[in-house]
Amino acid sequence: MSTVRLAGVTKSFAETVILQGVDLTVEDREFVVIVGPSGCGKTTLLRLIAGLETITAGDLWIDGVHVNDIAPARRGLALVFQSYALYPHMTVEENMAFSLKLAGVPKAERRKKVEEAARILHLEAFLDRKPKELSGGQRQRVAIGRAIVRHPKVFLFDEPLSNLDAELRARTRLELMKLHKQLRATIIYVTHDQTEAMTMADRIVVMQRGAIEQIGSPLDVYLHPVNRFVAGFIGSPKMNFLPASVAEVQPGEATIRLRNGYSFAFPFQQDGAGRTLKMGDGVEFGIRPEHIVLDHTSGFRVRVNIVERLGGEAYLHTLTEQDEPLVVKADGDTPVQEDESIGIRINLPRSHLFGPAGDAIAWPAKQE
């Protein structure tokens, strides 16, 4: 059993508040990815869990033990740094064995554990090399190896893939998922890359400005973002947002109108918990590029500005009649040309509505 529980964790440096009352429970063997833009406090959160920073207020438990004041090494965690932070003057083997050596593990056992980790990570041939003689990907694996040999309760990863090139990043992502299965480990993984979050996580934690915005499975966060920030941050290319206004509110239904005159009826219930709409309210209509389809019979016309062809698919960067940008996903071999006017149809059950404060008002898909 390896669980991590944070309750009301707050961190501030002098007057600056970095983290504000974070509550999070990571279950045993769970792969949790903390994602957010740079400066949102995600790395600080990881460093608090690791023990490299002290917690200003709130509580942290690892396996039910209160560890606020316990030294990093005695928390039983391993941290893989963004820069790898290998010891440059030690060989790969010495790097991996350093923690065991400090813990007083006998030499033969050290050797065995290092060899086992090296085998998992395909590093057997490099044990006698110094870090500077290794490629970026190999250094990365040594950094992971250094964590593996300790058999930690929880693996902490701080943007471990950001220094790798695109191809190696995609490959290492798969390796990490395999490793997670193989080691049956609990992992907390910090990244600013929403693709990493979507592909690897059991659960995603989306952060902004020192607070958690949403926690959920990748698909849940993708389909049911709780606010405009999460909706815009998760998904690539980004969700389209069009300004709209409330045209009519009836029991169980709200009609909103886009600026080009198109209106949609959303299932909506006044619930008194802040989610109220009245006629004339300014709202935002959200729709992902993949939830718009081309339909030449449609009266919803947009002008194509740029066609981005990726082979298997194409992204049409278009402008509405009001010059609002709208990205539409199309087939890779779509005949659409730049400067062409096209008709589109919106997959309404997959659309989102965000209130004046940015919170999600209705997910039609959920009510279906």
Added chain:
Amino acid sequence: MPSKSRNHQLRARLLLTVLGWAVALLVFFPILWMILTSFKTEKEAVAGIQHLIFRPTLQNYHDVQQRANYAHFAWNSILLACGSTLAALLIGLPAAYSMAFRPMRHTKDMLVWMLSTRMMPAAGVLAPIYLLFRDGNLLDTRSGLLAVDTLMNLPIVIWMLYAFFRDVPAEILEAGRMDGAGYLREIFSLLLPLSMPSIFSTSLLAIVLAWNEAFWSLILTAAKAAPLTVYIASFSSPEGLFWAKLSAASTMAILPILVFGWISQRQLVRGLTFGAVK
């Protein structure tokens, strides 16, 4: 025009080379002249430029050795230079470590304050230090001068080590802490091996500075604890006109540090330009 610009570049490089050599020669000339003079007779030594070609003699070295025991002074210089450097490192390393990795509100002020002690002319504290030495029976003792040399070098040592430590990636030390390294482990297993080149160049500079220290040596020592700077000085006053012998004494005094500097010049240059190249 490519050919014209290449021509231009070539001329600029030539000019720089000539300028470089000229400056180097200018700086080195007094030393060269001193070494040459030490092999001349006294008459040739005062004669000036027309005796550029002369028959070298070792007579001066013989005479100088007759008057004073070179080895005694040299030994003092070695002891003082190495001893004070070692002492400055022992105090400076922990100081620089704490300031670089655990800075507090006034760390920056403290660094400036330490450097400020070097801004005051040494003569300003002449009287108090002399009185302290007299009352503490430290006059003409190696330990007394060692303490002064150490204190004199300490700000420079701390500043250099501080700057070097600031360049050590903090994440490596944090990885050490995650791996279970305490402060001592962190310093001895990670920081020191990582900063060996920096510590080496800092030591070199401190040794050279202590070796060349003359002001306090002349005031606080006489015979027993006197280093080579005092040895040279002893030839200048009573025998001020005997340039050849003075040159011989000076040559012998700077020879060890010159050889030492020559061997370690690469590290020395790195140390002197610390912080400049990133």
